[in-house]
Amino acid sequence: MVLTKGDDYPLHQTPEPIAYAGTDRNFYDRYFFNGYAPDGSGFFAAALGVYPHLNVMDAHFCAIRDGVQYNLHASRELGMERMDTQVGPIRIEVLEPLNKLRVVVDGEGLKADLVFTGRAFPIEEPRFIHRIGPRTFMDYTRLTQNGHYTGWIEVDGARHDCAPGTAGTRDRSWGVRPVGTRDEQPHGSGVIPGFFWQWTPLNFADRSVFFHVNADAKGNRWNTRAVIAPDGANAEALFDTEGEMASPLAAGTRWPTDGKLVIEGPDGPETLTLTPVGRFQMRGLGYTSPKWNHGLYHGPLTVEREDFGLMQCDPGSMDNYHVQLPCKVVSDRHGEGFGVFEQLIIGPYAPMGLKEFMDLG
DSSP states (O other): OOOOGGGGSSOOSSSSOTTOOOSOTTEEEEEEEEEEOTTSOSOEEEEEEEETTTTEEEEEEEEEETTEEEEEEEEEEOTTOTTOOEETTEEEEEEETTTEEEEEEEETTEEEEEEEEESSOOEEOOOEEEEETTEEEEEEEEEEEEEEEEEEEEETTEEEEOOTTOEEEEEEEEEEOOOSSOOOSOOOTTOOOOEEEEEOOEEOSSEEEEEEEEEOTTOOEEEEEEEEEETTOOGGGOEEEOEEEEOOBOTTSSSBSOEEEEEEETTEEEEEEEEEOOOEEGGGGTTTOTTTOTTOOOOSEEEEEEEEEGGGOOTTSGGGSOEEEEEEEEETTTEEEEEEEEEEEESOBGGGTBOSTTOOO
16 A cells, blocks of 8 residues: 555545545546637647556647647656646646646746636536446546636747636646557457547527537437526526537548537526637647657656647648637627637548548538
């Protein structure tokens, strides 16, 4: 047994010390943040992941400036101490649980000091349980919260304070999903994995709107939720509803051109039109990155900066499929807002005419 700082808090879920998280090698615990000025400029994102059974903690920070995405990657050996949420130059601090968190960055020419404050109580999304054939692919819980940011970001000596009204989203998820070295064991004869994901956390003047959907290759939904969260709402004041998204693919890509989300609001049906004003590549946070995918072992401590022009990203490369599009949002009932449209499609997806594993729109 190994005792760590977490063992002095009443957080245990099993008879074992906090250092142990069940028996599944793919268990993870993760922070995610994104943010943008009211007009969508100055987009940034951060993430930190803990992989107890892989003995790895990794973190990433990204900022977009003038069409270039600047990315800072860091990975270290966990040492079984899960309460030390710092990986080299990137640190996450919980200032007020479920409301206020801080992101601090200082390395390789990228610096930041950002404080996130929630607009309402976070929503708990339905438990994500998905199997491919007999194998459990995902089994995790996630909370999501919109909020505002204060602070600053510096790229190679050029510092910019957060514009008034800078907003965004943060989430926390924990459980089981593929992490670390890829599992080479085949799923079985005739089993073709398919994964479809859309997520649209949206910020309006006095409320947040959330929608997500997971579906299989045939378009059957296996996880979805829509929520309207008035500013200051507690858990009981969140308005649960349903949503339906229409979003064509841009030619030659797996990226959406735009989106039209219809939800049933407290005052009747509401149509929200999402118009992208930019693009963020999620591989900057490790998602589908060949080198920096989540939980991969890089040694005691490794830090690396990666810059790339967004116009140079090949949409036909699988590591570029996963995107967040900063979007202007217009509601036919509640005026204008801003948010992101995240999409990831892996494998075939019949509703969009994707028949082969790497078909493009």
